[in-house]
Amino acid sequence: MTTPSTGDILLITKIVERCNLDCTYCYMYHAADQSWRERPARLSNENLDRLTTRFTEHAQQYPKAGLTLELHGGEPLLLGKRRMQALLKRIRDALSPERLFICLQTNAVLLDEEWLDIFAQYEVHISLSCDGPPDVTNRYRRLRRDGGATGQSVEDAIRLCLRWPEADKLFHGVLAVADPQTDGAAIVRYFYALGVRSFDLLLPDANYISPPMHLPAYRHADLLRYMTRAFDEWISIQDTEFKIRTFRELILGMFGRKSALDAFGADLSTISVLESDGSYQLLDVLRICGEDATRTPLHIEQHSFADFLAATAGTLPKPCARCLTCAAFNACGGGYLPHRFDGVSYDNPSYFCDVLFGLHRHILTHLAKVTPPELWQTRGAATG
Ligand code: SF4
Numbered sequence: 237m238t239t240p241s242t243g244d245i246l247l248i249t250k251i252v253e254r255c256n257l258d259c260t261y262c263y264m265y266h267a268a269d270q271s272w273r274e275r276p277a278r279l280s281n282e283n284l285d286r287l288t289t290r291f292t293e294h295a296q297q298y299p300k301a302g303l304t305l306e307l308h309g310g311e312p313l314l315l316g317k318r319r320m321q322a323l324l325k326r327i328r329d330a331l332s333p334e335r336l337f338i339c340l341q342t343n344a345v346l347l348d349e350e351w352l353d354i355f356a357q358y359e360v361h362i363s364l365s366c367d368g369p370p371d372v373t374n375r376y377r378r379l380r381r382d383g384g385a386t387g388q389s390v391e392d393a394i395r396l397c398l399r400w401p402e403a404d405k406l407f408h409g410v411l412a413v414a415d416p417q418t419d420g421a422a423i424v425r426y427f428y429a430l431g432v433r434s435f436d437l438l439l440p441d442a443n444y445i446s447p448p449m450h451l452p453a454y455r456h457a458d459l460l461r462y463m464t465r466a467f468d469e470w471i472s473i474q475d476t477e478f479k480i481r482t483f484r485e486l487i488l489g490m491f492g493r494k495s496a497l498d499a500f501g502a503d504l505s506t507i508s509v510l511e512s513d514g515s516y517q518l519l520d521v522l523r524i525c526g527e528d529a530t531r532t533p534l535h536i537e538q539h540s541f542a543d544f545l546a547a548t549a550g551t552l553p554k555p556c557a558r559c560l561t562c563a564a565f566n567a568c569g570g571g572y573l574p575h576r577f578d579g580v581s582y583d584n585p586s587y588f589c590d591v592l593f594g595l596h597r598h599i600l601t602h603l604a605k606v607t608p609p610e611l612w613q614t615r616g617a618a619t620g
Pocket of ligand 1: 560562563569570593
């Protein structure tokens with residue numbers, strides 16, 4: 237086995253593998269892989285300690301490596317404030333913010349000022365999950381205990397984050413799942429009016445054997461319309477401080493910069509998921525592909541991060557032949573790996589190819605109107 241030279245790693249850590257929400261489209265609890273039922277509800281104290289030990293060891297082994305710890309779930313705030321503080325103190329005593337970037341993705345239902353104080357104290361960067369105005373979020377993001385609505389409490393949490401003195405530095409905005417039954421333009425306008433200046437529109441998690449589970453009448457044309465209307469609204473706002481990551485990444489790809497986003501074909505082999513039983517697994521959205529799609533034989537007790545990187549380097553599927561000759565490839569990258577699965581292999585364009593290609597063409601048509609043609613010739617950008 238060869239060890240990658242950079243040592244860069246993103247460790248997505250399932251500190252709690254249960255959730256207070258039961259979102260209809262969740263890849264964790266409603267997908268083919270139901271192995272979460274066999275794993276503990278949260279990472280043990282021993283494995284929480286090993287987390288710090290492994291990061292410290294890796295930082296010494298790779299002094300220049302980019303190290304990121306993403307606190308994830310389930311819902312990570314279910315760890316509780318006392319345990320979270322103890323975990324963060326131990327990690328920060330060993331690794332400064334300059335050495336280790338820590339981020340956290342939350343559904344925001346439990347978020348309050350005390351949580352924000354903790355994140356400020358230990359320099360934890362946070363993002364919230366929210367699909368749009370409360371009536372849109374309420375469609376799929378419901379409380380597990382009684383099916384109650386969450387949209388208003390999430391909107392309140394976004395406002396709280398925007399008022400936070402650390403907002404500029406530590407609040408990274410919102411992740412929304414695109415819902416083709418709504419209007420993409422209205423979603424963009426909602427977040428902008430709320431004061432959010434950074435968010436992303438994720439495509440639903442689906443592939444050729446598991447279409448979007450929460451959308452029985454799903455059609456690519458509807459999702460493409462949602463995305464193009466969202467793009468047009470974003471452009472019409474004319475505020476360069478207002479960032480929608482998907483659109484920015486596609487545009488940068490058209491100008492020749494390969495995306496670092498997993499959704500646009502970036503290398504996933506430096507992403508490890510630490511499950512609540514201490515096992516290292518591959519990117520967790522691969523759970524929509526089947527029971528064994530994410531498994532590795534590695535465990536944090538016996539194996540270092542370098543062992544994981546060495547085991548996965550060069551092993552993940554490459555883009556398919558059709559994508560490699562596609563005019564949109566430089567920006568699209570063949571899409572997200574879990575979306576390429578057909579039940580046997582990943583040797584396919586994304587299940588959302590029609591949406592990605594159509595969106596690429598739509599954005600390119602806009603850019604062609606507002607940029608000099610020489611730019612495209614000199615940059616060799618796609619013109620498909
Ligand atoms: S648009 Fe479709 S064919 Fe082209 S790179 Fe993306 S997934 Fe592949």
